[in-house]
Amino acid sequence: MFKTLDDLDPEQRVLVRLDLNSPVEDGEVQDNRRFDRHAETVRELAEAGHRVVLMAHQGRPGDDDFVSLEQHADILASHIDRDVGFVPDTYGDAAIAAIDALEAGEVLLLENTRMCDEELPEEDPEVKADTEFVRTLAEHVDAYVNDAYSAAHRSHASLVGFPLVLPAYAGRVMQTEYEANSSIATREFDGQVTMVVGGTKATDVIDVMNNLGDKVDQFLLGGIAGELFLRAAGNDVGFDLEGMDFFDDQWEANRETIESLLDERGDQIKLAVDLAYEDETDDRGEIAVANITEKDRAYLDVGSMTVDEYDPIIRDSEAVFVKGALGLFEDERFAVGTTGVLRAIAETDCFSVVGGGDTSRAIEMYGMDEDDFGHVSIAGGAYIRALTGAPLAGVEALTQD
Numbered sequence: 578m579f580k581t582l583d584d585l586d587p588e589q590r591v592l593v594r595l596d597l598n599s600p601v602e603d604g605e606v607q608d609n610r611r612f613d614r615h616a617e618t619v620r621e622l623a624e625a626g627h628r629v630v631l632m633a634h635q636g637r638p639g640d641d642d643f644v645s646l647e648q649h650a651d652i653l654a655s656h657i658d659r660d661v662g663f664v665p666d667t668y669g670d671a672a673i674a675a676i677d678a679l680e681a682g683e684v685l686l687l688e689n690t691r692m693c694d695e696e697l698p699e700e701d702p703e704v705k706a707d708t709e710f711v712r713t714l715a716e717h718v719d720a721y722v723n724d725a726y727s728a729a730h731r732s733h734a735s736l737v738g739f740p741l742v743l744p745a746y747a748g749r750v751m752q753t754e755y756e757a758n759s760s761i762a763t764r765e766f767d768g769q770v771t772m773v774v775g776g777t778k779a780t781d782v783i784d785v786m787n788n789l790g791d792k793v794d795q796f797l798l799g800g801i802a803g804e805l806f807l808r809a810a811g812n813d814v815g816f817d818l819e820g821m822d823f824f825d826d827q828w829e830a831n832r833e834t835i836e837s838l839l840d841e842r843g844d845q846i847k848l849a850v851d852l853a854y855e856d857e858t859d860d861r862g863e864i865a866v867a868n869i870t871e872k873d874r875a876y877l878d879v880g881s882m883t884v885d886e887y888d889p890i891i892r893d894s895e896a897v898f899v900k901g902a903l904g905l906f907e908d909e910r911f912a913v914g915t916t917g918v919l920r921a922i923a924e925t926d927c928f929s930v931v932g933g934g935d936t937s938r939a940i941e942m943y944g945m946d947e948d949d950f951g952h953v954s955i956a957g958g959a960y961i962r963a964l965t966g967a968p969l970a971g972v973e974a975l976t977q978d
């Protein structure tokens with residue numbers, strides 16, 4: 578496996594890749610859990626007396642959230658209780674001068690890696706390692722640390738190039754995320770393993786079932802994906818109504834796969850028995866799936882009877898993994914399913930991993946304590962790749978000799 582900070586020689590000049598990619602509202606970068614998590618790695622390195630050079634990206638070129646990292650430096654500083662210098666340059670003379678001037682324990686953040694032309698195109702690590710960006714920075718540091726698990730599915734220069742030319746280590750976030758998110762595939766659990774799957778994308782759910790079907794005892798379904806499974810089981814739900822494009826395209830593309838999964842793994846797959854909708858007075862209404870006879874309404878959550886069915890399954894589990902929300906939890910009326918399963922997990926001492934950029938946000942939004950969960954991932958795309966057995970270029974680059 579990869580080397581960690583425990584293996585790092587003392588007094589190094591360390592180049593560290595973080596993932597500080599954050600929501601930006603009206604030009605203001607929003608503080609979020611990524612800062613809090615990466616602070617642990619940065620603090621540990623600075624306190625150990627290393628010279629710490631940080632790299633990260635923000636947004637994609639052309640998008641509104643493609644902004645400088647200047648604000649990120651201040652937010653990170655507030656999480657580590659020490660200054661974080663910032664230089665508006667990725668690897669030019671100003672960046673090199675700032676790196677060379679660092680004293681032991683000092684922290685410097687370089688400009689958004691995606692402002693460097695060589696960062697972005699997805700290319701092989703060998704190609705990335707041979708860019709001017711990587712070669713130049715590598716000459717001015719002793720070691721490379723990748724802490725950006727949530728960006729590790731990208732084969733970008735700052736993620737896959739440096740491990741080929743510098744001694745490379747996993748930061749604390751990389752280490753924790755990798756271990757927890759891979760555990761469903763790699764660990765043996767004594768008791769029942771349950772996976773809560775929902776969200777908007779049927780292919781995520783299908784890929785997870787195909788990859789982990791032999792490891793998971795029960796899949797508890799909800800969300801848009803769950804409705805498509807209900808449709809495959811012969812119910813009048815999971816259809817696009819006027820102005821919607823959630824369902825029909827996904828249905829065309831995945832119908833056969835969903836039907837055969839229900840055939841082959843029906844015993845493992847639990848579907849909602851009731852669903853929630855917005856009634857005439859804008860309140861939450863619920864209806865049993867068996868009583869739905871018309872395709873006339875949008876369903877925005879699983880119902881309370883479904884939560885009552887899922888709850889004891891979770892409480893009887895040795896390990897529970899969550900991918901995707903069971904409803905439109907951002908609207909409090911339709912958070913019953915998602916918060917119901919999360920509360921059941923929090924109240925038991927099972928091993929648990931909650932992931933998916935959106936789903937894990939529900940924990941904070943509804944005042945639950947992250948410490949009641951085994952691991953709450955800060956990754957979206959990388960988490961689903963871990964669950965579906967897809968490689969992570971950044972992890973592979975870190976693990977090669």
Ligand SMILES: Nc1ncnc2c1ncn2[C@@H]1O[C@H](COP(=O)(O)OP(=O)(O)O)[C@@H](O)[C@H]1O
Pocket residue numbers: 775776777778781799800801876877878900901902903904905906907932933934935936937957
């Ligand atoms: N029935 C539903 N109708 C509309 N949106 C839903 C429904 N169920 C779940 N969602 C939405 O799915 C989103 C999460 O989907 P997804 O991106 O697949 O998961 P994640 O972000 O957790 O990886 C949530 O923001 C939630 O609002």
Ligand SMILES: O=C(OP(=O)(O)O)[C@H](O)COP(=O)(O)O
Pocket residue numbers: 596598636637727728731934955956957958959
């Ligand atoms: O936020 C990220 O991924 P996520 O949206 O899957 O959580 C990463 O920073 C990767 O960003 P990208 O999808 O622009 O490459």
